[in-house]
Amino acid sequence: MPEFSPEALELVKRIIKRYPEGKQKSAILPVLHLAQAEFQGWLSPVVMDYVASLLNILPIEVYEVASFYSMYNLKPVGKCVIEVCRTGPCWLLGAEDVVKHIEKKLGIKDGETTKDGMFTLKTVECLAACGSAPIMQIGETYHEKLSLEKVDSILNDHKTNTNTHISHWDKKHIKSEAGKEPQATKE
Amino acid sequence: MRQLLLENINVPGINTLEGYRTHGGYKALEKALQLKPEEIVADVQKSGLRGRGGAGFPTGMKWSFIAKPPGVPRHMVCNADESEPGTFKDRFLMQHKPHILIEGMIISSYALGANVSYIYIRGEMMFQFHILQKAIDEAYAAGLLGKNILGSGFDLDLYVHCGAGAYICGEETALIESLEGKRGNPRIKPPFPAVSGVWGRPTVVNNVETISAVVPVINMGGEEYAKIGIGKSTGTKLISACGHINRPGVYEIELGLPVEEFIYSENYCGGIRGGKKLKAVVAGGSSVPVLPAELILKTAKGEPRLMSYESLSDGGFVTGTMLGSGGFIVMDETTSIVKNLFNFTRFYHHESCGQCSPCREGTGWMEKILHKILDGRGKTTDIDLLWDIQGKIEGKTICPLGEAAAWPVAAAIRHFRAEFEEYVNHPEKIKNVNYINS
Numbered sequence: 001m002p003e004f005s006p007e008a009l010e011l012v013k014r015i016i017k018r019y020p021e022g023k024q025k026s027a028i029l030p031v032l033h034l035a036q037a038e039f040q041g042w043l044s045p046v047v048m049d050y051v052a053s054l055l056n057i058l059p060i061e062v063y064e065v066a067s068f069y070s071m072y073n074l075k076p077v078g079k080c081v082i083e084v085c086r087t088g089p090c091w092l093l094g095a096e097d098v099v100k101h102i103e104k105k106l107g108i109k110d111g112e113t114t115k116d117g118m119f120t121l122k123t124v125e126c127l128a129a130c131g132s133a134p135i136m137q138i139g140e141t142y143h144e145k146l147s148l149e150k151v152d153s154i155l156n157d158h159k160t161n162t163n164t165h166i167s168h169w170d171k172k173h174i175k176s177e178a179g180k181e182p183q184a185t186k187e
Numbered sequence: 188m189r190q191l192l193l194e195n196i197n198v199p200g201i202n203t204l205e206g207y208r209t210h211g212g213y214k215a216l217e218k219a220l221q222l223k224p225e226e227i228v229a230d231v232q233k234s235g236l237r238g239r240g241g242a243g244f245p246t247g248m249k250w251s252f253i254a255k256p257p258g259v260p261r262h263m264v265c266n267a268d269e270s271e272p273g274t275f276k277d278r279f280l281m282q283h284k285p286h287i288l289i290e291g292m293i294i295s296s297y298a299l300g301a302n303v304s305y306i307y308i309r310g311e312m313m314f315q316f317h318i319l320q321k322a323i324d325e326a327y328a329a330g331l332l333g334k335n336i337l338g339s340g341f342d343l344d345l346y347v348h349c350g351a352g353a354y355i356c357g358e359e360t361a362l363i364e365s366l367e368g369k370r371g372n373p374r375i376k377p378p379f380p381a382v383s384g385v386w387g388r389p390t391v392v393n394n395v396e397t398i399s400a401v402v403p404v405i406n407m408g409g410e411e412y413a414k415i416g417i418g419k420s421t422g423t424k425l426i427s428a429c430g431h432i433n434r435p436g437v438y439e440i441e442l443g444l445p446v447e448e449f450i451y452s453e454n455y456c457g458g459i460r461g462g463k464k465l466k467a468v469v470a471g472g473s474s475v476p477v478l479p480a481e482l483i484l485k486t487a488k489g490e491p492r493l494m495s496y497e498s499l500s501d502g503g504f505v506t507g508t509m510l511g512s513g514g515f516i517v518m519d520e521t522t523s524i525v526k527n528l529f530n531f532t533r534f535y536h537h538e539s540c541g542q543c544s545p546c547r548e549g550t551g552w553m554e555k556i557l558h559k560i561l562d563g564r565g566k567t568t569d570i571d572l573l574w575d576i577q578g579k580i581e582g583k584t585i586c587p588l589g590e591a592a593a594w595p596v597a598a599a600i601r602h603f604r605a606e607f608e609e610y611v612n613h614p615e616k617i618k619n620v621n622y623i624n625s
Contacts, residue, residue, distance in 0.1 A: 064370055068371065089273050
């Protein structure tokens with residue numbers, strides 16, 4: 001059985017307290033984000049079972065949620081998941097070019113991972129930053145007003161500086177959130 | 188330009204509690220806590236404020252529906268699941284002025300008698316999630332959240348809850364399901380959330396901008412707020428402008444501004460990029476009907492089209508559209524309406540929750556047919572088939588995603604049928620469509 005780091009476990013406890021007694025299932029979405037941050041960016045069946053045990057719910061309740069939401073990866077991903085917006089406004093301003101460029105540069109297609117395990121390319125739907133289209137997201141960071149040169153420089157930068165998986169829920173936040181004073185009590 | 192929400196947005200430090208308070212922040216909360224909850228509801232009703240997420244339903248009326256069974260907690264939930272293509276106003280507001288949303292949440296929760304409230308934010312917006320969390324921490328430390336807020340006896344705990352990538356969770360009952368830790372399948376209404384929402388408790392779900400607008404409503408009073416704007420479109424609205432324009436971005440407009448001024452004035456979109464001609468506009472997020480240049484600038488009667496709920500919908504869907512979420516997508520003369528429609532239809536197919544057959548199957552069929560046309564294999568009957576399918580989705584699903592998928596198809600065929608026919612009759616021309624502007 002995999003296990004969260006002590007900080008992440010502390011944060012899980014705090015997240016569960018946000019919801020009424022007995023409604024800990026509500027914590028599932030944030031806890032699955034934490035799980036991706038803790039376990040190499042994806043949710044294996046074993047990890048999902050672990051999350052189910054943490055929340056005291058059935059594994060199937062985790063599977064059905066994990067398979068519904070597009071941010072959860074159900075197969076292994078690279079250290080750096082490049083999420084390129086492909087929807088209308090970004091497409092109007094060249095998102096198709098960005099995707100083709102990355103595919104060519106990395107030698108992979110949409111949804112695939114490079115052989116060295118560094119990059120995964122994933123096209124996603126509207127990221128709500130249409131005013132600075134075209135855009136892509138890596139971890140919690142939006143890279144906006146992309147040109148092909150800018151894409152090159154971002155990818156090169158990650159290739160040299162990325163040692164561990166970059167997740168949406170950045171590990172620095174897990175540490176700081178878990179270390180906070182408890183908030184006010186509820187009902 | 189009257190700025191109620193974006194006021195002082197460029198002031199350094201406005202994202203902090205101190206900066207926000209220095210510029211008049213939390214004055215509305217102090218005022219509200221002196222009023223009775225029902226007085227706040229009445230004031231919001233007087234203001235004429237309408238839901239800014241897209242539906243435009245009167246906010247005060249929505250609040251007045253909340254059930255108050257004794258002993259059952261009520262919840263206020265903020266819909267920050269901004270996912271409508273073309274819309275990016277809420278993300279902008281939360282990033283730069285998080286405290287206006289928190290102030291609005293406290294006032295709204297007080298008005299509705301909710302002691303635990305949630306902000307449901309898109310999972311992709313993790314950056315803004317942490318900004319909100321920091322602002323909430325500041326508010327707790329200053330006694331603006333928690334027990335006995337500002338000595339009023341009112342208690343409120345406020346939490347940010349993150350989604351995980353699902354457009355459908357912007358629909359309020361899907362959002363509630365998601366908040367309960369389930370797949371985002373919309374619920375059949377009734378019962379409405381005001382009676383049975385999250386965990387079966389009375390719940391009000393409002394958009395980020397709507398809740399933030401409660402702050403100026405309380406500050407100036409509902410009657411004064413109602414004087415801004417035009418007719419039943421009161422107040423200001425955030426418009427997120429994108430596409431082929433010179434100055435994309437988030438603009439706060441007084442409702443009633445002429446569309447032509449919005450597109451061409453240097454204060455707003457600044458005209459079409461590269462001096463090209465305007466071809467079409469999707470005025471309120473990808474779900475609303477696309478209008479060709481002549482109909483977005485002027486109504487069928489020849490009157491100037493205004494940025495208001497009524498003027499944009501003048502002529503119904505035959506010659507009009509909707510204000511929607513304020514996601515204003517501008518397309519120049521080089522744009523292929525058919526390719527753009529394929530893109531939107533693929534989006535709705537991807538985002539359909541799969542619960543209702545007309546939407547689950549219909550969106551996929553429409554995507555495939557459009558793909559076939561763009562692949563040069565289309566027939567005239569395919570255009571009629573598209574028209575037929577969209578008509579069989581509209582009004583036949585649990586939630587409005589069905590309409591959201593059907594309307595763009597109907598409008599594109601209604602206004603640009605000749606372009607579809609051109610593709611079908613001269614497939615060799617498709618290759619020359621300069622869709623991506625360089």
